Amino acid sequence: MKNWGYKISKPRGIDLDTANIKEFDKLAEKVPSAKRCLMCGACSATCSATNHTDFNFRKCHLMFRRGQFENISEELDKCMLCGKCKLVCPRGVNTRAIIYNMRIFLNNMDYKNI
Amino acid sequence: MEKERILIIGGGPAGLEAAYNLAENNYAVTIFEKDTEIGGNIKKWVKLFPDFGDAAEVRKNFKDKVTRQDIDIKTDISINELYSENGKWFAKNSSGNVYEGNAALLATGFETFNASRKEELGYGIYNNVITSVEFEQMYKTGKIITAEGKTPERIAFLNCVGSRDEKVGNHYCSRICCINAVKQAIEFKELVPDAEAYCFYMDMRMAGQFYEELYRKSQEKFGVTYIRGRISEAAGTIDNRIQIKSEDTLTGLPLKMTVDLLVLMVGIESSDSTTALAKQNEINGEYGFAKSVGLHGSDNLTKKEGLFLAGSCKRPLTLPETIADGRAAAIQIIEFLKLKVKN
Ligand code: SF4
Ligand code: SF4
Ligand code: SF4
Numbered sequence: 001m002k003n004w005g006y007k008i009s010k011p012r013g014i015d016l017d018t019a020n021i022k023e024f025d026k027l028a029e030k031v032p033s034a035k036r037c038l039m040c041g042a043c044s045a046t047c048s049a050t051n052h053t054d055f056n057f058r059k060c061h062l063m064f065r066r067g068q069f070e071n072i073s074e075e076l077d078k079c080m081l082c083g084k085c086k087l088v089c090p091r092g093v094n095t096r097a098i099i100y101n102m103r104i105f106l107n108n109m110d111y112k113n114i
Numbered sequence: 115m116e117k118e119r120i121l122i123i124g125g126g127p128a129g130l131e132a133a134y135n136l137a138e139n140n141y142a143v144t145i146f147e148k149d150t151e152i153g154g155n156i157k158k159w160v161k162l163f164p165d166f167g168d169a170a171e172v173r174k175n176f177k178d179k180v181t182r183q184d185i186d187i188k189t190d191i192s193i194n195e196l197y198s199e200n201g202k203w204f205a206k207n208s209s210g211n212v213y214e215g216n217a218a219l220l221a222t223g224f225e226t227f228n229a230s231r232k233e234e235l236g237y238g239i240y241n242n243v244i245t246s247v248e249f250e251q252m253y254k255t256g257k258i259i260t261a262e263g264k265t266p267e268r269i270a271f272l273n274c275v276g277s278r279d280e281k282v283g284n285h286y287c288s289r290i291c292c293i294n295a296v297k298q299a300i301e302f303k304e305l306v307p308d309a310e311a312y313c314f315y316m317d318m319r320m321a322g323q324f325y326e327e328l329y330r331k332s333q334e335k336f337g338v339t340y341i342r343g344r345i346s347e348a349a350g351t352i353d354n355r356i357q358i359k360s361e362d363t364l365t366g367l368p369l370k371m372t373v374d375l376l377v378l379m380v381g382i383e384s385s386d387s388t389t390a391l392a393k394q395n396e397i398n399g400e401y402g403f404a405k406s407v408g409l410h411g412s413d414n415l416t417k418k419e420g421l422f423l424a425g426s427c428k429r430p431l432t433l434p435e436t437i438a439d440g441r442a443a444a445i446q447i448i449e450f451l452k453l454k455v456k457n
Contacts, residue, residue, distance in 0.1 A: 014362055016371035021310075028337075036334045039342070039364045062365055065339075091330070 019067030027064065027105060031097045037061065043085035043095050049078045057085055057095060064102055073106045117142040117184065118451055121205045121215035123193050123391065126154020127176065127433060128425025129221030131440030132447070134179045139448055143185045144213055146205060148192040148387065152177065154223050160253050162433060163290075163297040164324040172433075196220070196391045196421075201454075203420055216454075217420045217447050220404055221440065222388040224426040227276025227284075227380040235275065235378060236348040242356050243348060243376045246271075246291065249298050258302055258375070262354060266374035269302055270312040270358060271295040272345045277381030278316065284401060288381035288430045292319045295379050296332050303336040311338045312373070314345050314360055322432065343369065348376055382430040395421060403428055414443040422447055 028034045037058075044050045044058045055078035064072055076099060085095040120136050122129045125147030133143045151157065153176065159169035180187065195206040196218060203218040229237035229245050236243040241261030244252075252258055260266055273295055277288040292315065299311045318340065320326040332338040343360035351357055356376045362369040384402035392404035397416045399405030404427045407415040414422050424443035425436040 013368035013370065014365065016369065025337075032334070035337060036330055059365065062362075066362065066365060066369075068365070068367075 014066050014068060016066070020069075021065070021067045023067060023069075023105060023109070024065045027098065027101055030101045031094050033091070033093045034061070034098050036091045037089075037093045038091055040090060042088045042090060043093075046084050046088045047079075048082070048084065049080060053078050055079065057099065060102065061095075061098055064105075069106060069109075072102065076103055076106075118216040119144060119214070120447055121196075121203055121213060121218045122146065122221055123196065123205060123218065123387070124154065124221035124223055124425075124427070125149075125152035125187065125189070126221060126223045126425065126436075127156060127172075128223065128427075128436045128440040128443070129154075129219065130176045130180050131437045132219055132221065132424050132444045133185050134176075135441050135444035136447060137180075137182060137184045139444070141184075141448070141451070144215065145180070145185065145187045146191045146193050146207070146213075147187065147189045150189055152180070152187060152189065156433070158247055159250055161297070161301070163293045164322065164328045166297070192387065193391065196394060198418065198420055201420070216451060217422065219422045219424055219443055219447065220388070220391060220416075220427050221424045221443075222385050222391065222404075222427045224382045224388075224430065225385045227282070227288075227383050229275055229378045229380050231282055232275060232279075232378075234347045235272070235345065236350065236356065236376070237378055240348070240350040240354070240356055242350075242354060242374060243378065245275075245378050245380045246294055246298060247380065249377050253298075253301060258305055260354070260374050264374065265306055266302075266309055268310045268312070268371075268373045269299075269375045269377065270314060270345075270356075270371075270373040271299055271377045271379055272358075273313065273315040273379045274344065275378040275380050276383065284381065284383070286401065286430070287319060289319070289321075290430060290432055291379035291381055292317075293322060293325045293328070295377075296320075296325070296329050296338075298377065299338045300328070300332050300336050303332075303338065311336070312371075313338060313340050314343055314358075315340060316342070316344055341369065345376075382426060385427070388427040392427070397421070397423075399428070414439070414446040420450065422450075 041058050044056045049055045060072050083096050119142040122145045125145045153173045156169050191207050193205045203215045205213045320329050342363045345358045345360045348358050355372045357372045359370045389402035392398040395418050397405050406413045422443050424440045
């Protein structure tokens with residue numbers, strides 16, 4: 001292919017008109033406490049995986065919420081399900097259950113095509 | 115002996131609460147209200163945060179309290195001039211009538227921000243961009259609908275419109291709009307449970323009793339989605355919906371979406387009468403609000419002898435704070451008048 005010196009970049013950003021935000025509703029049915037997450041980041045601050053890799057549970061959760069599923073599965077592989085995050089959450093969010101269920105949901109959907 | 119008289123400018127909650135307490139203490143009161151009815155800004159509200167108290171009920175209680183012989187309520191009267199001469203206070207209206215009293219209380223309250231000043235948000239351009247005050251008026255009719263009469267499937271609330279914004283010259287936080295957005299989002303979801311409600315915020319300022327609990331409930335029970343980011347622009351679509359753009363700052367990504375109705379949470383600004391009357395008496399503070407002597411202990415006093423302040427003519431206050439401040443002002447006025455008699 002001829003190199004024109006520029007390429008068309010994929011639009012970056014969230015379009016809530018097309019994003020699949022219903023998946024989060026299904027997740028919240030399984031883990032109702034997910035709905036009250038404040039996005040404060042205490043969970044990621046305490047997480048050993050976050051402190052040694054670029055994994056961030058809070059962000060994975062939010063991206064899932066916004067229907068941006070790409071890479072979440074790979075990211076979640078870095079979690080050890082140790083539950084430390086759950087101990088510090090000020091809103092009593094069942095973080096571990098969110099991680100566990102997100103993995104199931106992501107396995108069950110062909111999210112790359114959504 | 116004839117009772118001493120206090121002139122109260124403004125028939126909102128601060129003025130009414132002060133009037134009642136002064137009358138109970140054997141003083142005569144004249145209230146000047148520019149509207150046809152007393153009640154001030156409560157007149158615009160249906161339910162009050164954070165307990166969904168009935169605003170009409172609160173107004174009725176006030177009316178009952180101040181309907182008495184020693185309180186003279188003058189409605190449809192705007193006071194243009196307020197001044198003192200030889201230890202007396204005078205209030206003059208637009209037709210030149212002058213009223214006399216032994217002390218004066220400025221309780222001229224607030225006005226909401228004129229949202230069309232934020233042109234990029236489309237207020238006054240697109241019919242489906244409304245203010246929180248208009249939401250309230252619509253709520254009074256029992257339903258929330260778009261300009262086309264449709265039930266919204268998606269609604270967004272935008273916080274801090276006219277507050278915390280150097281572009282409009284208001285650096286301060288209006289203090290009531292965050293909790294009001296939570297309240298209105300819940301009210302909307304109660305009416306239309308299947309619809310989506312979003313709230314765009316810079317900080318959720320839940321600094322009041324039961325505010326945080328209500329915020330939490332709005333997420334947990336009503337599924338309101340909060341997005342940290344300020345909407346930078348709103349544009350109409352071909353089908354009269356509103357496309358909004360912001361950053362979802364917690365993902366670090368730009369975000370856009372289309373909503374059926376955009377509600378602007380307008381902030382509190384000084385009312386025109388507050389600004390004018392405060393200026394005449396050289397007690398004008400920042401942003402056009404009136405200035406008290408000091409926050410701690412002398413917040414109802416001004417540097418003008420016999421002129422007092424109550425309520426949100428000083429700064430944005432919640433309703434309970436305003437009522438308490440009206441009562442506090444009454445005590446200060448009584449102290450002042452008693453001391454004057456003694457001397
Ligand atoms: S600590 Fe709890 S509230 Fe905070 S981001 Fe994590 S899950 Fe959400
Ligand atoms: S459970 Fe996973 S996300 Fe939570 S602290 Fe442990 S490794 Fe981190
Ligand atoms: S109360 Fe909330 S919406 Fe209102 S000005 Fe303050 S931060 Fe903004």
